[in-house]
Amino acid sequence: MTQFITSEALHKKTSQExxxxxxxxxxxxxxxxxxxIDEKDYIQANENLKKATDILHRLGAGINYEAGIVADQLDTLYNYMADKLVEANYNKDVTSIxxxxxxxxxxxxxxxLAMKKNADAQPKIIRQKANAYEQTAIYE
Structure with a gap:
């Protein structure tokens, strides 16, 4: 069953989400x-592979290159996977997919995992900020 997200819900998502x-x-x-492909429905397989390739290109376009070498490596991986899918689509090659x-x-x-760890760390950071505020606050 395919689950669709409303436009309003999508606008409330963070870039990470x-x-x-x-x-x-x-x-x-x-x-x-x-x-x-296993069902020999090559037209639908073509559509699925084109969508996957488009998503990889969109992911590549959204990379923050200020993040350093990891961003460059991720870009290379996205390009590799997109190229691999174009070949797989042409040959209907399940191994490449x-x-x-x-x-x-x-x-x-x-x-x-990184998103989960970041979400777990946020309350701790908020508590630390609150403690820092309380320590510097002047009480009457």
Missing amino acids: ITALLYEACVTNLESAIKT NEVLNILTEIMNAWN
Whole structure:
């Protein structure tokens, strides 16, 4: 069952959450492409692979290059995966799609873990700021 997000809900998402949604959508399209190739529905497989490739290009366009070498490496990975999917689409090659799916799943899992750790750390930071304020506040 496909779950759609309303435009209003999408606008309330952080850029990190939108990136996570893009990863999920890309994985879903890759899994659907594998299934439709196995079913010999090449037209639908083509659509799924084109969507996955488009998502990878969008992810690449959203990279913050000020983040350093990791950003450059991520860009290289996105380009590699997009090129691999173009070849896989032309040849209807499930092996190449699985390779991209494995790479993307690793990136997605790391991204989700980093988001979770950041969310867990935020209340601690807020408490530290509150404590710092309380320590410098003047009481009458």
